Amino acid sequence: MKQITKLFTLFICSMVFLSCNDTAPKKFEFYYYPSRNVYFDVTNDQYLYSLDGGKTWDSLYVKTNKEPATLGTKRIIYSTSLDVWKDNQQHITQYNGQMMNVMNEDSSLMQTDLAADRKIKKAKAPAINTEKPEKKPGFFKRLFGKKNNNNN
Numbered sequence: 001m002k003q004i005t006k007l008f009t010l011f012i013c014s015m016v017f018l019s020c021n022d023t024a025p026k027k028f029e030f031y032y033y034p035s036r037n038v039y040f041d042v043t044n045d046q047y048l049y050s051l052d053g054g055k056t057w058d059s060l061y062v063k064t065n066k067e068p069a070t071l072g073t074k075r076i077i078y079s080t081s082l083d084v085w086k087d088n089q090q091h092i093t094q095y096n097g098q099m100m101n102v103m104n105e106d107s108s109l110m111q112t113d114l115a116a117d118r119k120i121k122k123a124k125a126p127a128i129n130t131e132k133p134e135k136k137p138g139f140f141k142r143l144f145g146k147k148n149n150n151n152n
Contacts, residue, residue: 025080028082028084029077032075033075034092034096037050037098039077045061052103
């Protein structure tokens with residue numbers, strides 16, 4: 001009876017041990033496009049991208065079966081977190097990714113300056129000449145001259 005109790009206890013302990021080992025972190029699959037520094041979350045069908053050099057990230061939901069041709073080649077990445085972009089610097093280094101920085105910190109200043117430059121250029125533009133230009137004789141008249149009836 002003691003052996004059966006020991007075997008039963010051993011069985012229960014091994015089941016608990018196996019169930020505890022089954023708590024390995026779940027891995028999520030992503031496609032990484034290094035030429036555009038964009039991720040595709042396979043689980044949620046959404047693209048993750050940054051336009052300001054990785055300071056902020058946004059997502060775009062897309063449900064299609066087509067591979068995007070404009071994003072370049074993809075690399076498959078597995079992450080234990082859905083926030084794969086937190087390791088972006090590592091991915092850029094590892095896959096030779098290109099950081100996109102479309103948004104500039106001084107973009108509002110730049111737009112204002114450009115608008116001011118346009119106004120200045122408009123103000124300094126030369127006035128349009130409204131006088132009609134002197135008409136030159138046509139090609140054939142210049143080539144053959146005016147027909148003279150006196151020489152007939």
